[in-house]
Amino acid sequence: MKNILGISVLNVVSTVPQIIISTTVSSTVTTANTGHNVEDRGDLNFDVFKDDPRNYVLNPKAVGAATKKVSKAVEQAVRDNKLTVTLGGDHSISIGTIHGHARAEPNLCLLWIDAHADINTPLTTPSGNIHGTPLSFLVNQLKDTIPWAALPSFDWLQPCLNITDIAFVGLRDLDPGERYILQKFNITSFSIHEVDRFGIHEVIARSLEAVNPKGDRPIHMSFDIDSVDPAATGATGTPVPGGLTFREGMFIAEHVYRTGLLSALDLVEVNPEVGSRQDKVNTVMTAVEVLTACLGKKREG
Ligand SMILES: N[C@](CCCC[B-](O)(O)O)(CCN1CCCCC1)C(=O)O
Ligand SMILES: [Mn+2]
Numbered sequence: 001m002k003n004i005l006g007i008s009v010l011n012v013v014s015t016v017p018q019i020i021i022s023t024t025v026s027s028t029v030t031t032a033n034t035g036h037n038v039e040d041r042g043d044l045n046f047d048v049f050k051d052d053p054r055n056y057v058l059n060p061k062a063v064g065a066a067t068k069k070v071s072k073a074v075e076q077a078v079r080d081n082k083l084t085v086t087l088g089g090d091h092s093i094s095i096g097t098i099h100g101h102a103r104a105e106p107n108l109c110l111l112w113i114d115a116h117a118d119i120n121t122p123l124t125t126p127s128g129n130i131h132g133t134p135l136s137f138l139v140n141q142l143k144d145t146i147p148w149a150a151l152p153s154f155d156w157l158q159p160c161l162n163i164t165d166i167a168f169v170g171l172r173d174l175d176p177g178e179r180y181i182l183q184k185f186n187i188t189s190f191s192i193h194e195v196d197r198f199g200i201h202e203v204i205a206r207s208l209e210a211v212n213p214k215g216d217r218p219i220h221m222s223f224d225i226d227s228v229d230p231a232a233t234g235a236t237g238t239p240v241p242g243g244l245t246f247r248e249g250m251f252i253a254e255h256v257y258r259t260g261l262l263s264a265l266d267l268v269e270v271n272p273e274v275g276s277r278q279d280k281v282n283t284v285m286t287a288v289e290v291l292t293a294c295l296g297k298k299r300e301g
């Protein structure tokens with residue numbers, strides 16, 4: 001297990017509230033006697049400017065510039081041989097976190113914990129929101145589906161994942177284009193139906209068996225807080241009923257920690273600008289508990 005490094009806050013979308021979360025999280029992790037020396041690498045600040053009107057996707061310039069910055073920061077942190085925790089922010093930041101991680105650890109495998117697959121291409125996305133497309137920018141097999149010439153702000157990005165490197169857990173809201181891609185490439189995916197059918201232990205064990213059969217690959221876990229049921233995560237932008245229970249989210253985190261192979265973690269889509277005050281408290285608490293479980297904190301009282 002790598003030392004724990006840093007909690008870098010990535011504000012692709014919001015400003016002050018995100019910092020409150022990161023401060024909460026960094027102090028919690030530091031004081032949660034997880035036995036790690038946590039180095040908070042601070043916030044990544046981005047120019048948020050009026051972007052072009054929708055050009056296949058929305059805000060391509062702002063998100064392209066931001067994710068380039070994220071990639072550099074994560075690559076450096078991983079090269080410093082640290083487990084790198086990145087707090088979002090939008091799931092679009094994972095274009096940067098996974099790209100940066102892969103530059104330092106090309107043999108990584110990916111667990112995508114999410115109500116959504118986030119694998120729309122710029123041509124299949126129904127909303128144009130990049131948070132629903134990050135994986136299409138990263139996967140070799142989808143390289144030719146990206147209109148790269150029309151998106152110059154992503155000219156720094158090279159696809160770095162094989163479709164077989166990915167396992168999805170928690171899916172329950174797919175768009176037609178995503179369903180086609182998952183089926184065409186037979187991507188490892190466990191929807192909420194499979195979680196109910198097999199149980200969370202079997203699901204995460206089969207996911208790891210699929211992407212890391214020899215147990216020798218660094219793990220990137222991209223944990224979208226909306227994978228957990230909205231009852232515990234009301235402060236998020238795209239809630240979908242019938243999600244993972246809090247305990248199932250915790251089990252995933254504990255199980256991945258026990259592999260000793262967790263190399264980078266994204267914790268994204270906590271949005272304190274939506275939901276009631278209680279929703280915000282619940283969502284931040286869920287995020288903090290999942291994070292500390294990923295870092296070794298045990299639910300043993
Ligand atoms: N697939 C969606 C949602 C993406 C969520 C991003 B995540 O996982 O980071 O939170 C949903 C599009 N959907 C289309 C039909 C009407 C409702 C929204 C999209 O906008 O692409
Ligand atoms: Mn989002």
Ligand SMILES: [Mn+2]
Nearest residue numbers: 091114118224
């Ligand atoms: Mn997501």
Ligand SMILES: [Mn+2]
Nearest residue numbers: 115116224226
């Ligand atoms: Mn989601």
